[in-house]
Amino acid sequence: xxxxxxxxLRSTRVVTPEGTRPAAVAVTGGAITAVWAYxxxxxxxxxxxxxxxxxxxxxxxxxxVHINDPGRTEWEGFETATRAAAAGGVTTLIxxxxxxxxxxxxxxxxxxxxxxxLGKVHTDVGFWGGAVPGNLKDLQPLHHAGVFGxxxxxxxxGVDEFPALGPAExxxxxxxxxxxxxxxxxxxEDPHLIDSAPPPEGRAYAGFLASRPRDAENxxxxxxxALAKRLDCRVHVLHxxxxxxxxxxxxxxxxxxxxxxxxxxxxxxxxxxxxxxxxTEFKCCPPIREAVNQxxxxxxLIDGTIDCVVSDHSPSTADLKHxxxxxxxxxxxxxxxxxxxxxxxWTEARRRGRTLDDVVRWMAAAPAALAGLTGHKGxxxxxxxxxxxxxxxxxxxxxxxxxxxHRNQVTAYAGRTLSGVVRSTWLRGQQIADHGRxxxxxxxxxxxxxxx
Numbered sequence: 016x017x018x019x020x021x022x023x024l025r026s027t028r029v030v031t032p033e034g035t036r037p038a039a040v041a042v043t044g045g046a047i048t049a050v051w052a053y054x055x056x057x058x059x060x061x062x063x064x065x066x067x068x069x070x071x072x073x074x075x076x077x078x079x080v081h082i083n084d085p086g087r088t089e090w091e092g093f094e095t096a097t098r099a100a101a102a103g104g105v106t107t108l109i110x111x112x113x114x115x116x117x118x119x120x121x122x123x124x125x126x127x128x129x130x131x132x133l134g135k136v137h138t139d140v141g142f143w144g145g146a147v148p149g150n151l152k153d154l155q156p157l158h159h160a161g162v163f164g165x166x167x168x169x170x171x172x173g174v175d176e177f178p179a180l181g182p183a184e185x186x187x188x189x190x191x192x193x194x195x196x197x198x199x200x201x202x203x204e205d206p207h208l209i210d211s212a213p214p215p216e217g218r219a220y221a222g223f224l225a226s227r228p229r230d231a232e233n234x235x236x237x238x239x240x241a242l243a244k245r246l247d248c249r250v251h252v253l254h255x256x257x258x259x260x261x262x263x264x265x266x267x268x269x270x271x272x273x274x275x276x277x278x279x280x281x282x283x284x285x286x287x288x289x290x291x292x293x294x295t296e297f298k299c300c301p302p303i304r305e306a307v308n309q310x311x312x313x314x315x316l317i318d319g320t321i322d323c324v325v326s327d328h329s330p331s332t333a334d335l336k337h338x339x340x341x342x343x344x345x346x347x348x349x350x351x352x353x354x355x356x357x358x359x360x361w362t363e364a365r366r367r368g369r370t371l372d373d374v375v376r377w378m379a380a381a382p383a384a385l386a387g388l389t390g391h392k393g394x395x396x397x398x399x400x401x402x403x404x405x406x407x408x409x410x411x412x413x414x415x416x417x418x419x420x421h422r423n424q425v426t427a428y429a430g431r432t433l434s435g436v437v438r439s440t441w442l443r444g445q446q447i448a449d450h451g452r453x454x455x456x457x458x459x460x461x462x463x464x465x466x467x
Contacts, residue, residue, distance in 0.1 A: 019043055020058045022444055024403065026066040027053065030073070030375045031395050040071065042401040045443030049397055066405055069438055072375055073395050074106025074138075074402030075357060076382040078163075079253065079277065079325040081349070085131045086116025091330045091422045096353060097137040097459060099420035101448040103354035104404030104437045106138050107383075107392050107462070112145030112166050113177040114329075120145040120177075121153045122160045129461055136459035137447055139402075141386065146188045146199065147178050154191050161463025163386050164198030164251070169235050170206035173300075173348065179206065186242060193248035198385075200251040203235035204301060216344035218293040223343035227302045232257035240267040243274060251385060252276040254327045256301040258311030265320045275322045275385055278312055280359040281350045283324065285427060293341025296427045299329065300348040313367060316377065323381035324360055328353040333425055351421050354451075355428050358435035361408060365434060371408060387465050401444035410436040418451060 022042040029038035029050070037053035041061070057063050077100065083090040100108055110128070112119035119125050119142055132140055144162035146154060154165060167188060168179040180188060192199050208231040215226035236252055240263060243250040252264070255278045267274050281299060286306040290297045297303055315321045329349025337346040352359065357378065364374055383393025391400050413432050416424040440448040447455050 020061040022062045024064045026071040028070040042444040070406045072404045073379045077108040078382045079327045080108045081111045081329045083114045093132045093135040095422040099354040101137045102451040104357045106402035109141045118177045138459045141462045163464045168202045189246045189248040198249045204231040205234040218341040220290040229257040236260045249273045258308045261315040279327045280356045284363045295336045295346035298348045324377040358433040361435040362433045403441040405438040407436040
């Protein structure tokens with residue numbers, strides 16, 4: 016039995032890598048030191064936290080979050096984003112290199128981002144770098160400075176300070192990133208097919224959906240796979256919405272292409288058929304597609320073709336959503352779901368006969384593996400950080416935007432009834448949220464890619 020155990024969390028439902036079972040989890044100095052039988056003796060001096068039948072999950076790892084700070088802090092900031100994350104059971108997140116000003120495309124810009132975040136984060140926070148035209152020489156220095164990989168766009172990103180890579184620039188970036196075995200993460204939509212589609216305008220969601228056809232994703236992913244295979248570059252496809260790309264992805268994986276893929280709660284829980292005209296809170300790129308497409312995405316998630324589920328939390332101010340006109344062509348595209356991802360996915364997963372073990376694999380273990388954090392994050396196992404989400408999986412709640420901690424309380428989930436109430440969240444053995452409310456001042460750590 017380990018000495019000087021600080022805390023023991025006990026539950027009849029502890030989600031471990033070996034499955035869900037009754038267990039007691041020992042925490043010493045912010046780390047998990049043992050997972051005992053439920054009936055195990057509690058060491059003298061240890062604080063017992065008896066969770067009853069509430070499920071004890073590892074803290075979620077969200078590798079796709081737009082915090083926008085500095086530069087667009089009115090959209091979101093480190094304090095508000097991480098407070099929302101903590102309320103939703105997320106204990107580690109990785110910030111995208113846009114839509115902040117400056118974007119994270121040089122080590123100087125990374126330093127600015129880190130200085131801005133310091134002392135403001137409720138959860139652990141790491142950073143992606145960006146691959147843009149003209150910064151090829153900056154990629155390896157950013158890698159050595161601890162970014163987790165490099166994001167690029169194949170078409171306009173939505174902000175002018177983060178331009179897209181053309182075909183030759185993409186190949187050059189992949190060649191350079193492969194040289195030091197880095198990771199490229201890609202917004203994969205083909206710009207030519209988007210340009211040739213009907214323009215998005217007006218209140219009709221069907222018109223917006225037609226402006227972002229499945230073929231744009233399919234074609235971009237096909238080309239990306241060919242390059243990854245030729246250049247032996249690790250590549251991750253962001254926010255997959257087109258299920259038609261799944262056979263391409265599965266075939267590439269079978270051939271040994273170093274490819275991983277994510278999807279997001281909004282693609283897996285919301286459908287085009289339910290989006291009212293003018294409801295621009297549902298706008299995102301690529302778009303929320305039809306129910307039959309969603310069913311196929313779930314099949315790809317269950318069979319492992321899709322590796323993980325992360326939020327793509329992409330907030331903006333309410334005025335940029337153009338609620339006054341409901342014009343999908345003018346509205347900012349992005350879904351704010353950082354606080355709601357776990358119950359949203361659990362609600363749909365349970366309806367489809369899946370378990371909390373599945374949800375933890377998709378939302379904790381696999382994102383941790385993508386980021387190279389499997390030694391510390393994403394699992395309830397000895398040696399890992401004592402990061403936990405305590406979930407009442409059978410309780411329901413109705414989403415009230417006023418209860419969200421995002422800076423701008425806009426959500427496509429407003430009014431929806433979800434299963435799974437996050438009771439509390441713990442970071443390195445300290446409770447940081449209780450029933451959706453922060454319990455401490457910001458105590459998270461700025462983390463770097465592990466180099467060992």
